Amino acid sequence: MSNKRLAAMIGGCLAIVIAVAGVAAFPPAAGGSNADGVFHIDIIPQTPELIDGEDIFKYSIAGQQFVFLVTVTDEGQLSGLPVTISAKATGADVVIYQQNILPGQVAEVFVTPGQKSIGKTIKVTITGTQGKLRDKEVVKFIVAEGEDDRAEYAAELLDRFVSWFAANQTELGITEATAWNGTMVSPVWLVVSHYLFFSTEWEVHIYWHIMVAPYDWARIDLRHRFDELAPSYSFEISSLTATDLPIPIEVPEAVWR
Numbered sequence: 001m002s003n004k005r006l007a008a009m010i011g012g013c014l015a016i017v018i019a020v021a022g023v024a025a026f027p028p029a030a031g032g033s034n035a036d037g038v039f040h041i042d043i044i045p046q047t048p049e050l051i052d053g054e055d056i057f058k059y060s061i062a063g064q065q066f067v068f069l070v071t072v073t074d075e076g077q078l079s080g081l082p083v084t085i086s087a088k089a090t091g092a093d094v095v096i097y098q099q100n101i102l103p104g105q106v107a108e109v110f111v112t113p114g115q116k117s118i119g120k121t122i123k124v125t126i127t128g129t130q131g132k133l134r135d136k137e138v139v140k141f142i143v144a145e146g147e148d149d150r151a152e153y154a155a156e157l158l159d160r161f162v163s164w165f166a167a168n169q170t171e172l173g174i175t176e177a178t179a180w181n182g183t184m185v186s187p188v189w190l191v192v193s194h195y196l197f198f199s200t201e202w203e204v205h206i207y208w209h210i211m212v213a214p215y216d217w218a219r220i221d222l223r224h225r226f227d228e229l230a231p232s233y234s235f236e237i238s239s240l241t242a243t244d245l246p247i248p249i250e251v252p253e254a255v256w257r
Contacts, residue, residue: 153193
């Protein structure tokens with residue numbers, strides 16, 4: 001074999017090796033999708049949820065906020081760069097808080113359906129983007145017919161807990177001067193009513209048992225916004241008519257939606 005032919009063969013092999021190495025170092029962008037698993041977004045709650053082979057949906061009502069929590073899972077290649085969260089929904093307004101997140105941080109996606117969405121399913125597309133990479137999840141909830149008839153009583157219950165927090169749980173930083181925005185959740189639940197309140201720092205889930213004493217309890221869960229996925233404090237008034245004071249109770253493992 002001549003030296004020229006041998007050199008040509010060696011050169012061809014080197015070219016193939018270099019080409020393969022180039023593909024490994026710079027994988028195709030797949031249209032900008034997150035096909036190489038650099039990061040993934042995770043959403044709470046997942047709705048619908050597959051239970052016993054059936055899709056089970058969460059519900060909201062027109063004018064009320066359905067709040068999704070979004071986190072990002074790092075596959076080891078984020079290098080400290082944040083993921084930007086965006087969302088869109090047909091028939092609903094969308095507002096995002098803490099739009100740029102790193103692992104361990106939480107974005108909140110508030111989706112508010114309009115009157116024309118009553119009886120329909122709202123499709124929410126939530127996307128995480130980092131440079132040319134992105135990951136996308138789709139969640140859905142149903143808009144039930146109804147109105148918010150729980151706001152006034154929920155606010156009264158919140159005041160009872162807040163006055164006690166201000167005197168006995170000062171580390172929370174919650175006082176009578178703390179401003180709150182509220183929204184009804186789980187509108188199809190009847191025996192137990194649920195309501196969410198948001199301050200700049202806390203998400204509060206208040207729920208109460210619609211029964212006579214001594215079964216007329218009220219409970220409250222507190223989740224620290226933007227860095228917690230589940231509550232870190234829970235308290236109960238064992239009987240509302242007996243004017244019991246709040247006591248600590250076991251903290252739920254998951255946030256209520």
